[in-house]
Amino acid sequence: MRKRRLHLINLLGLLALCASLWLGTPANGQTAPAQDNVRAQDQDNDTTRGELARFDQFLDSHREIADQVRKDPSLVNNEEFLEKHPALQTFLQDHQGIREEIKENPSAFMRQENRFDRREDERDRDTTRGELARFDQFMDSHREIAEQLRKDPSLINNEEFVKKHPALQTFLQDHQGIREEIRENPNAFMRQEDRFDRREDGRDRDVTRGELARFDQFMDSHHEIAEQVRKDPSLVNNQEFVEKHPALQAFLQDHQGIREEMRENPNGFMRQENRFDRREDGMDRDTTHAQLASFGEFLGSHSNIAQQLSKDPALVKNQEYVENHPELQEYLKAHPGVQEELKENPQSFIKSAQRFNNNSDRGVKTPMPDAKPKQ
Secondary structure (H helix, E strand, O other): OHHHHHHHHHHHHHHHHHHHHHHHHHHHHHHHHHHHHHHHHHHHHHOOHHHHHHHHHHHHHOHHHHHHHHHOHHHHHOHHHHHHOHHHHHHHHHOHHHHHHHHHOHHHHHHHHHHHHHHHHHHHHHOOHHHHHHHHHHHHHOHHHHHHHHHOHHHHHOHHHHHHOHHHHHHHHHOHHHHHHHHHOHHHHHHHHHHHHHHHHHHHHHOOHHHHHHHHHHHHHOHHHHHHHHHOHHHHHOHHHHHHOHHHHHHHHHOHHHHHHHHHOHHHHHHHHHHHHHHHHHHHHHOOHHHHHHHHHHHHOOHHHHHHHHHOHHHHHOHHHHHOOHHHHHHHHHOHHHHHHHHHOHHHHHHHHHHHHOEOOOOOEOOOOOOOOOO
């Protein structure tokens, strides 16, 4: 009897041991993935949202680099690749925290960036592209307001601030959908607008600034064509329309690069031209009233120089040309501020000065001194 009892105890002990081993194995097996998840979360926490936002902003502005790095994250540790892409090299030098994180584990960092990008895209979809485009256009045309709102988005809910900026007040009244979105969460809306703006800038870089400047100059000189093409960009691919407008036909023949860009995507090109035009107008407003008035007055009394600079604004940076026109040379020496503006952006400044000169404060057009009266 005693032997049977001992045998039963031993048997129960053996079963208990087996049970503990059987239960312990899965428990240990389940612990490993859990620990891996914790490590992954810790790694995510090591990278701040600000770092991800800054790197995402960089990638949005450098689409070629973004495509390659997303395909092969290890490229960020490739010295040869970095040397061939100085923008990325400079960014990493300026952001040591990001550099350390991405060098330690490029694949993990890029996974985090991809998740961040997808979340931002989801937020963007809550606000329609049309709303962002309209608000971005408003911001491009009102740079002082834009600068303040980007620094402090909550100002959009500040009644006093809105009243002091009638253009913003009118815009919000005319766009109730945007008004509701931006008032509900001004910081989120401004982030979306900022991302939209960077992406549009990325698209703009596909077409050179020179091409946009030349086409913008053509549009400024041919208002009737400009009005029709802005309403319906596809007209540039309409042979009948082009033949009826020899100036446009000649321009496109002389500028094959612009012609190809416009033919490939007329709507996209015209959006870029509109953005370029708005920004040039913004630059015009930044230039002081006195400088424009002064140079406009000079051009008004030197019609030959005005005509030549209107055709080729770059002449103002041509030392030989300036020396051959002592009046212009003397004027620029006496007005260093105007000289700086002309060197930085001759086309925009000359165009603005001529518009300023041709319009009095009452909005009445004044003829050039040498202009002949109409018959």
